Amino acid sequence: MSVQHGTTALLVLLLVWLLVDYVYFQNETRKLFAATQKIEKQKLDINAEWARLQIERSTLVANNRIEQVAREQLDMKLPEEEQIMVITR
Amino acid sequence: MRKSQHKPVNISLRIAIVMAFLLCCFVVVVVRAFSIQVRGAEFYQSQGEKRHVREVEIPVSRGSIYDRNGEPLALSTAMVSVGIVPGQLLDQFSKVEQLAEVLDLDADELKQIITSRKDKKFLYIKRRITPMLAESVQALNMEGVVFRTEFKRYYPAGEILANVVGFTDVDDVGQEGLERTYDNWLTGTSGKKTVVKDLLGQVVADIDVDELEAAKPGKDLHLSIDRRLQYAAYVELKKAVYQHQATSGSAVVLDVKTGEILAMVNQPSFNPNGNKETNDGLRNRSVTDIYEPGSVMKPFAVVAALESAEYTPQSVVNTSPGEYEVDGFVIHDFRDYGELSLVDILVKSSNIGVAKLVLGLGKEHLWDVYHRFGFGQSSGSGFMGESTGYLPHHSRWRTADHAALSRGYNLSVTTLQLAAAYGTFANQGRYRSPTFIKGNVNEDKAIIDPMIASQLTDMLSHVVNDTEGHKAFIPNYSVAGKTGTARIAENGGYSDNYISSFVGFSPVNSPRLVVAVSVNNPRGEDYYGGLVAAPVFSEIMKTGLRLLNVPADQLNRTLVDTSVQDAGVNDG
Known part of the structure; x- marks a missing residue:
């Protein structure tokens, strides 16, 4: 075998390896892209969930609800003027 | 090798025919390729991309x-x-x-x-x-x-x-x-x-x-709004508007130190999460609706008097006999108050008293004082649709207008303007534009002598303190403020409908909050600002001071319990 034959064989091997490599990474890119898409979607879902929870929370802590619960369920009331004592030091 | 029996074939002719045929095919291919690749390139490219690449x-x-x-x-x-x-x-x-x-x-x-x-x-x-x-x-x-x-x-x-x-x-x-x-x-x-x-x-x-x-x-x-205080203010205002069968109402709470709007409530309102068909409730009346404020303007007329250096808070003005004619118009007081000091003019809210004070001064001076306090101009809050109110130029005042302006007629203001103007007394004579944004504090500027501001603060505290059972009273805190009851102008004259208002601040010595309340057209038995707006002021202020943890400055002695310390000593 001459040197020329050897070089050709080497280049052909390199070419085949590069082609396989290309396909492999192309596939890898697609997979990673799909993963980012999924995470993006999750991010949207989590954001939506966060907004929902914020709304739910603000409904629960709404001042009129708190006042109602305090007055009716817990039987609380604002102290009368005479009931307030101020401790002076 | 056998020889052909047929006629000799013309080879070169056959070659020529085949060549011509191939040439034709070639030309067709080239032309077609040209038309697709060059002439139609854009069309095909975009069509291709449409099926693949999307924005x-x-x-x-x-x-x-x-x-x-x-x-x-x-x-x-x-x-x-x-x-x-x-x-x-x-x-x-x-x-x-x-x-x-x-x-x-x-x-x-x-x-x-x-x-x-x-x-x-x-x-x-x-x-x-x-x-x-x-x-x-x-x-x-x-x-x-x-x-x-x-x-x-x-x-x-x-x-x-x-x-x-x-x-x-x-x-x-x-x-x-x-x-x-x-x-x-x-x-x-x-x-x-x-x-x-x-x-x-x-x-x-x-x-x-x-x-x-x-x-x-x-x-x-x-926002600078405090939702808790906003809620408390809304409940109080709504209660008052309902109780007095008023058509509308507004209340504004300002932080004296920063000019931040801590609460701003209006009646009627609407549900922003439902359909917004009630046009009536859509306006933010505190900043869009203007009205002639009435007596709540009197402190500013007194400022003009004090600035002239001809008066001190103790100067006496004779308001007898309770009627006073200016330029053909007769000004009335509630009754004949006799001789009143400047403090008492505010306490009794004497129309004759303030009229006599300002008529001795130039028209320009009273206009200048009102102008400095921001009346007739945007408050600088930046709210879209904010009204500037109306303050006519002094060159157009007749003498009767001059007197009317001293008691809060012939000019129109918004509730927010009133709050900001009273905030100036509470802020040592420095006016600060209110803001809706947390921490976005506007520069304040000195518009009156701090000395006069503190005199006014003192005089306004008498308004609440000197009146037994004043509805603006707040237990354990000192309050300074002024009531207003103004007739509403209708069809060129004044009707029997009123705007009741109260503007004030607390605690007197180191003010934290300014509250302005106005109730439009109360149709119940009460229409005086002291009876309609002052209780709303009191409730809002009380809640505000509690929420902001402002220490009480006027403890009722009997409420102070020192026995906690004493008990420890006695037991030991």
């Missing part, structure tokens, strides 16, 4: 609005809007029926829309449905049904803040209130990016990593 919009949400403690006041939640491409639905009417059922639409109507607008490329059939409902629509797996992410605005505080925060329209554009004022700040810019889609319409790759136009989400807005 997609990246939706962004509008910024949220929070109160000063981070409580949400306006939030955007992601919703799904459903649209259709009518042309693609013409041959699947059975599925259209299912679609209509899921979306709670009328099936026949939907079919009719599809047939009548079959040339339309896209139209919404239902906007802003919950993501859950959208999933059941997606489950129908219909061609020609398109989903887009849109945001729905939700206002957790509801009616208590509705006309201050305002609302957005169906396209997320601010229509009223702060939503409109700060629309640019709140609005995001939706981005665009180029992606490759496969045959099923799934995105398989981002082409342009840098994105054609980056998405910029809207920025959040942190």
